Amino acid sequence: MDGQIVSRRRGKNPALPFLLQRAMEACANAVVVCRATAPDYAVEYANPAFERMTGYACEELVGKSLRILHRGEADQEGLTEIRAILRERREGQVTLRNQRKDGSVFWSDLHISPVRDAKGSVTHFVGTKCDVTETLRSLRLRERAIEASVNAIIVCSAQGRGFPVEYVNPAFERMTGYAPGEVMGKSLRLLHGNDVEQEGLTEIRAILSEQREGHATLRNYRRDGSMFWSDLHIAPVRNEKGVVTHFVAAKYDVTETRAYQQELEYQANHDALTGLPNRTLLHDRLLCAIARARRADTGFSVAFIDLDRFKLVNDTMGHTAGDLLLKQVATRLQSLLRHTDTLARLGGDEFILIVEHQEGGVPNTRVVQRMMDEVARPLHVHGQTFFITASIGIANFPDDGEDPEALIMHADTAMYRAKETGRNNFQFYERGLNQRAMDRLQLEMELRVALEHGQFSLHYQPQVCLTEGRVTGMEALLRWNHPDLGAVAPARFIDLAEETGLIVPIGYWALRSACLQNKRWQDAGLPKFHVAVNVSARQFADKNLAQCITSILQETGLEPRYLELELTESLVMDNVDHTVNVLSALKDIGVRVSIDDFGTGYSSLSYLKRFPIDMLKIDRSFVRDILHDPDDAAIVRAIISLAHSLRMGVIAEGVEDARQLDYLRKNRCNQIQGYYISRPVPADDIDAFLRAGNAVAMAAVLAA
Numbered sequence: 001m002d003g004q005i006v007s008r009r010r011g012k013n014p015a016l017p018f019l020l021q022r023a024m025e026a027c028a029n030a031v032v033v034c035r036a037t038a039p040d041y042a043v044e045y046a047n048p049a050f051e052r053m054t055g056y057a058c059e060e061l062v063g064k065s066l067r068i069l070h071r072g073e074a075d076q077e078g079l080t081e082i083r084a085i086l087r088e089r090r091e092g093q094v095t096l097r098n099q100r101k102d103g104s105v106f107w108s109d110l111h112i113s114p115v116r117d118a119k120g121s122v123t124h125f126v127g128t129k130c131d132v133t134e135t136l137r138s139l140r141l142r143e144r145a146i147e148a149s150v151n152a153i154i155v156c157s158a159q160g161r162g163f164p165v166e167y168v169n170p171a172f173e174r175m176t177g178y179a180p181g182e183v184m185g186k187s188l189r190l191l192h193g194n195d196v197e198q199e200g201l202t203e204i205r206a207i208l209s210e211q212r213e214g215h216a217t218l219r220n221y222r223r224d225g226s227m228f229w230s231d232l233h234i235a236p237v238r239n240e241k242g243v244v245t246h247f248v249a250a251k252y253d254v255t256e257t258r259a260y261q262q263e264l265e266y267q268a269n270h271d272a273l274t275g276l277p278n279r280t281l282l283h284d285r286l287l288c289a290i291a292r293a294r295r296a297d298t299g300f301s302v303a304f305i306d307l308d309r310f311k312l313v314n315d316t317m318g319h320t321a322g323d324l325l326l327k328q329v330a331t332r333l334q335s336l337l338r339h340t341d342t343l344a345r346l347g348g349d350e351f352i353l354i355v356e357h358q359e360g361g362v363p364n365t366r367v368v369q370r371m372m373d374e375v376a377r378p379l380h381v382h383g384q385t386f387f388i389t390a391s392i393g394i395a396n397f398p399d400d401g402e403d404p405e406a407l408i409m410h411a412d413t414a415m416y417r418a419k420e421t422g423r424n425n426f427q428f429y430e431r432g433l434n435q436r437a438m439d440r441l442q443l444e445m446e447l448r449v450a451l452e453h454g455q456f457s458l459h460y461q462p463q464v465c466l467t468e469g470r471v472t473g474m475e476a477l478l479r480w481n482h483p484d485l486g487a488v489a490p491a492r493f494i495d496l497a498e499e500t501g502l503i504v505p506i507g508y509w510a511l512r513s514a515c516l517q518n519k520r521w522q523d524a525g526l527p528k529f530h531v532a533v534n535v536s537a538r539q540f541a542d543k544n545l546a547q548c549i550t551s552i553l554q555e556t557g558l559e560p561r562y563l564e565l566e567l568t569e570s571l572v573m574d575n576v577d578h579t580v581n582v583l584s585a586l587k588d589i590g591v592r593v594s595i596d597d598f599g600t601g602y603s604s605l606s607y608l609k610r611f612p613i614d615m616l617k618i619d620r621s622f623v624r625d626i627l628h629d630p631d632d633a634a635i636v637r638a639i640i641s642l643a644h645s646l647r648m649g650v651i652a653e654g655v656e657d658a659r660q661l662d663y664l665r666k667n668r669c670n671q672i673q674g675y676y677i678s679r680p681v682p683a684d685d686i687d688a689f690l691r692a693g694n695a696v697a698m699a700a701v702l703a704a
């Protein structure tokens with residue numbers, strides 16, 4: 001080693017040169033000494049570690065420029081820096097790509113220090129080299145991993161205001177649309193903009209202020225304004241003193257996962273057919289409504305909406321048509337809702353509406369009425385028109401129940417009451433209704449066994465021709481002889497039988513019994529007339545109706561023309577195409593058909609003329625006030641004239657006195673039926689009536 005380097009210390013420790021020599025040889029770092037004044041800073045000394053690192057022996061290097069180490073690598077940034085360090089004669093550090101003697105490449109960190117003489121002039125430069133190839137390689141790998149990541153990675157300064165961004169990887173641009181240059185030095189706040197009311201942001205603020213790890217889900221906005229959901233994971237980076245200098249953040253776009261989760265959540269809470277809230281969500285909404293009403297000291301109503309005779313649509317038209325119809329009804333009902341109301345579907349044709357009370361705690365019946373009106377408008381499915389009505393039961397919070405179950409149950413009970421009172425209306429829950437619901441259940445159980453226990457019988461009521469005073473028909477009316485209750489009127493059990501489906505076997509029993517009875521009368525030599533039997537909606541929907549009637553007629557031996565089927569007006573108008581088909585089949589058999597309760601439904605005249613009908617039966621509600629109410633009288637006259645112009649017969653039911661009879665005869669009504677002639681009586685009484693009474697009937701008619 002050159003004496004000049006150590007000359008200043010020589011006086012103090014004579015062994016120093018030797019020690020330095022040994023130290024250099026033992027030093028693990030590569031050390032090289034270059035002369036500052038020589039051209040190209042020629043090497044004066046290189047220690048063994050330097051030799052090992054470069055593959056050059058010290059002798060090979062001495063007097064030469066260190067450029068030997070970067071042959072062919074002259075365009076490196078580090079070299080420019082080295083030149084500046086040497087020129088300015090200062091300390092400095094650079095990272096270089098070097099070549100060993102054998103041509104292999106390695107990376108080194110070179111630290112340069114100037115050595116000054118006593119006058120302060122730089123005589124040498126000492127270079128300490130460290131092989132950083134491995135470190136750089138692993139750094140490259142990590143950098144590559146970050147660059148290739150599909151998730152956005154961001155480094156923010158912990159010092160600046162708003163945690164300015166110092167680095168973003170390419171995925172950040174792909175995810176957000178912002179190029180690195182557009183976010184550098186800015187706060188990541190630009191990703192959520194004005195959407196500051198987010199739970200996730202509160203969490204992020206806490207993470208940053210407490211300088212801890214954490215994550216939150218945020219609504220972010222891309223450069224083009226579109227929203228996406230991101231999971232942001234944040235970790236603080238501390239320096240050697242433990243001070244947080246940066247935050248590293250990883251951002252995941254979770255929009256799709258969230259959409260999927262939301263979809264699952266939606267499916268769990270909504271009815272697949274109508275998209276309305278289902279029973280689960282309804283329960284939640286009821287709990288919310290209860291909490292809200294308690295806070296505000298107000299009330300709300302739970303309306304149980306059930307479509308009348310919807311099952312018939314399903315039975316006659318199939319489930320696809322039924323589903324379409326339900327969808328239409330749901331859309332209509334929904335269109336009437338305010339944002340505070342909830343409409344849910346419980347299943348089948350049952351809907352629940354939660355509607356807040358109006359000011360003063362009054363139930364909002366207007367919305368309920370509007371719902372009924374909306375349902376009642378004609379519905380069109382598969383080119384066919386349906387007339388459906390709704391029965392609605394209402395329970396009010398808190399008077400009728402303080403939890404969801406009680407409110408729904410009581411609204412349901414009130415809905416049954418609405419059905420009992422003729423359908424197409426709404427009823428409020430009353431405490432007594434529960435008892436009635438229990439009674440109804442009891443009655444239903446008893447009705448199930450009534451047929452096999454032979455508790456049914458038929459009463460007959462004559463129908464009389466107004467011109468001849470002759471009995472032309474006999475209406476068969478069902479009676480239930482209950483072991484405890486005695487005779488139960490049809491009004492109490494027919495609807496129940498209809499709802500439970502029991503009406504089908506009961507109805508066929510009535511048909512068979514009436515045909516048999518008529519045949520007996522004929523065989524007994526009494527004058528011939530038809531027997532009129534009521535056909536219920538369920539029976540009418542029964543695909544086997546025509547077939548069953550044919551076999552009943554064959555079985556009993558009654559000629560088809562002596563059987564009349566009474567169908568209600570609303571029944572035939574429910575589903576016009578089905579009606580046309582069934583009526584044609586019945587006509588082919590040869591039985592008569594009449595429309596009962598005519599005037600109470602809303603018949604479309606254009607449909608009426610398509611139906612092969614023999615007789616219109618004027619509802620007794622019009623006959624009752626025919627002499628006092630000019631409107632009723634006008635309706636009766638209109639029905640009579642309509643029947644004649646459609647070449648149908650017309651009969652008035654519920655005729656109770658001679659003046660009504662007279663009015664009807666004067667207005668060209670063909671036949672009458674009512675207490676004035678006879679109440680419905682058992683078949684045995686009819687025998688007597690027919691033997692003696694035909695004359696009585698004639699006399700009554702002619703006397704009026």
Ligand SMILES: Nc1nc2c(ncn2[C@@H]2O[C@@H]3COP(=O)(O)O[C@H]4[C@@H](O)[C@H](n5cnc6c(=O)[nH]c(N)nc65)O[C@@H]4COP(=O)(O)O[C@H]3[C@H]2O)c(=O)[nH]1
Binds near residue numbers: 490491597620655
């Ligand atoms: N106020 C008054 N009422 C009169 C007069 N004349 C007859 N009535 C009553 O009017 C009802 C006529 O029957 P509907 O309209 O077919 O109405 C029937 C019918 O819809 C149904 N029904 C009766 N039997 C059967 C049946 O076998 N099958 C089906 N599906 N329904 C039946 O039950 C309803 C009620 O039957 P009922 O209680 O027997 O009531 C009968 C009869 O008793 C009168 O002058 N004044």
